[in-house]
Amino acid sequence: MANYQAIVSIGLQDWLGVEVPLDAFVSIADTTTVAQIVTWTQGWCALIDPVTDAMGVQAHFKLQFPSTGLKTAPTSPGSPVEQTLLSNYKQNGSIYKAPLDLPSIAQAKIVNGKVNPSDTDVAAFTGYLLALTTGIQGVGKFGNILQAVVDNSITFRKHRKSENKKSTTVIG
Numbered sequence: 001m002a003n004y005q006a007i008v009s010i011g012l013q014d015w016l017g018v019e020v021p022l023d024a025f026v027s028i029a030d031t032t033t034v035a036q037i038v039t040w041t042q043g044w045c046a047l048i049d050p051v052t053d054a055m056g057v058q059a060h061f062k063l064q065f066p067s068t069g070l071k072t073a074p075t076s077p078g079s080p081v082e083q084t085l086l087s088n089y090k091q092n093g094s095i096y097k098a099p100l101d102l103p104s105i106a107q108a109k110i111v112n113g114k115v116n117p118s119d120t121d122v123a124a125f126t127g128y129l130l131a132l133t134t135g136i137q138g139v140g141k142f143g144n145i146l147q148a149v150v151d152n153s154i155t156f157r158k159h160r161k162s163e164n165k166k167s168t169t170v171i172g
Contacts, residue, residue, distance in 0.1 A: 002030045007062045008041055012054035019057060022048065028063065037061050079104045082157040085115060087126045091144035098140030100129070105154065115152040122152065 006028045013019040085105040088097040126149045129138025138146040
């Protein structure tokens with residue numbers, strides 16, 4: 001039995017509408033079920049409520065585990081994280097598309113400035129969310145089941161978050 005580290009994050013909002021997270025690190029056994037995680041998190045929420053004036057707006061449980069299957073170093077030269085593969089999915093019961101934005105699309109997957117539609121790696125990546133695999137199903141933001149890939153495109157993010165954190169305060 002393996003144990004993994006996880007982050008339990010409870011969103012709390014004060015009477016002014018300001019929302020902040022309460023994050024706690026926990027260890028979780030790999031045999032723990034989703035139902036047990038939900039029950040544990042709801043039990044902790046019940047203990048948080050009496051000691052805060054804020055209201056709870058959301059709860060997240062983020063599991064951390066080894067990311068096997070990914071590169072151990074970026075391809076050089078390669079795409080910057082701002083250059084992305086934007087895949088749009090058709091959703092069950094909705095007229096709206098569900099987007100998925102993959103940072104740093106591999107240059108080899110781009111042909112004449114567009115995503116290569118016949119690339120087997122792109123098809124496998126985008127199709128993975130469409131299959132029900134070991135109880136996991138790809139859904140849109142509001143829980144609608146993904147039905148098909150509508151389109152793929154190359155997009156560019158405007159700025160990296162770390163660039164936005166630069167200070168402009170002059171001290172002197």
